[in-house]
Amino acid sequence: MEAINRHAIKWIYEAGQVIREAMSQPLTIDTKSNRNDLVTSMDRNIEQFFAERIRATYSDHLIYGEEGYGDEVTSLQGIVWLIDPIDGTMNFVHQKQHFCISIGIYKDGIGEIGLIYDVVADILYKAMRGKGAYKNDKRLPNLTKEQALEDSLIGMNHHWLCDNRIADKAAMQQLVKTVRGTRTYGSAALEFAYVSEGILDGYMALGLSGWDVAAGMVLVSEVGGMTTDIDGSTVDLLSKNAILVCNSAVRTRLMEEFIKPGRKME
């Protein structure tokens, strides 16, 4: 795993350099399933960049990626790289910042390596299972175990407060009025990184795929935080999930008072 980690970090910095150099050029932007589901030529190029290097170096590893250069992954047996080449594509397109490369490396379903690289800020969040989490070279301390929900900052987007298939919007309104503040940054992986850093106390999101969360789950786990499906069960990395990631101090109240009572059965 140490060798795999070194390769992954080397490639992530190289890919970041490719992106930074290309950002002055015009983008080709497509939409995937709808007008707001953007994908750029850069998303594709960067996933291909990783796929080529992984296959050349680790021919027995599998790749589970957003843009189609990976494998048909139906189980997490063996070593699987879960890759979002540009997490926060909307930010990439509109802001040319606030996006990241997210790579989680799992062995037999267990998260071994998590890497989240904020390309423009040049900040790499990194973790290996059992070895702690880092923001560049600074070790991140364990998350607080004592924090009132009323004093917390929670990352969530605005769709939680609209009609949706998962949560009760009235309970979500109550949550917004209960916490100290809410934030929306538009990159799931970066919001995981912010939870691991303790600058968000929790983050909840609808409709995330395994490549959005795989790296963040390793990071957050290394500082004592927890990620589950919104109903409290284990995240299935091979399907879409509504998730909650947070420190242990706010988890019970978030779940018991706000999420579960409004939870819709599908």
Place this chain on the structure above:
Amino acid sequence: MEAINRHAIKWIYEAGQVIREAMSQPLTIDTKSNRNDLVTSMDRNIEQFFAERIRATYSDHLIYGEEGYGDEVTSLQGIVWLIDPIDGTMNFVHQKQHFCISIGIYKDGIGEIGLIYDVVADILYKAMRGKGAYKNDKRLPNLTKEQALEDSLIGMNHHWLCDNRIADKAAMQQLVKTVRGTRTYGSAALEFAYVSEGILDGYMALGLSGWDVAAGMVLVSEVGGMTTDIDGSTVDLLSKNAILVCNSAVRTRLMEEFIKPGRKME
């Protein structure tokens, strides 16, 4: 005004240095009107820092500030400095980033100078009336005049989607579903700066004071954007306002389709 601008920029950089040096020390945090209305010793110290320098150099100028070191300002006649020493205090406390110093300088009610300094990122947004807006030394281009609301990113907090005294939450839900994305950064002045930079297409906020918006209004005006009260009228800098700031491309639809129809009469 050129001399005033030079002084203001010099002091804002000095204040930024004071803040960065002090950030490793423990904070004294009070709450103002409620648990979530934070004010730190730093907010007070920095306002006092500016008040002392302004009074020593420009004894006839007035100071309109959040923390009480300014003057009792009842009109905008003469030269008035509208100062938020730390805009985004919650971010300052929880994140140690994503906050700024905001200074607007107005003469007889007209915005002459706007300065918004992202202290940790070391980015100064600056504008003088008629002379353009800058992000550090880079001139900001005029905002787009052609942009579909469906392709826009809008800054707003989650309270727009809760019961509130200003807007209809059903109309706001429809807005969230119409735009490409929404963001919440927790610093009004920075969100004005992002509008001026074109990385947000609009920003709407409840309950802002003059010191929150004075600098941003000058900045945004210099790139062709517009700030009004949410009912379309001129912002009264001496009272609390719900405001809309945006580029001209999205303004009409935001107002006519989403804000006005749901507008509550008080």
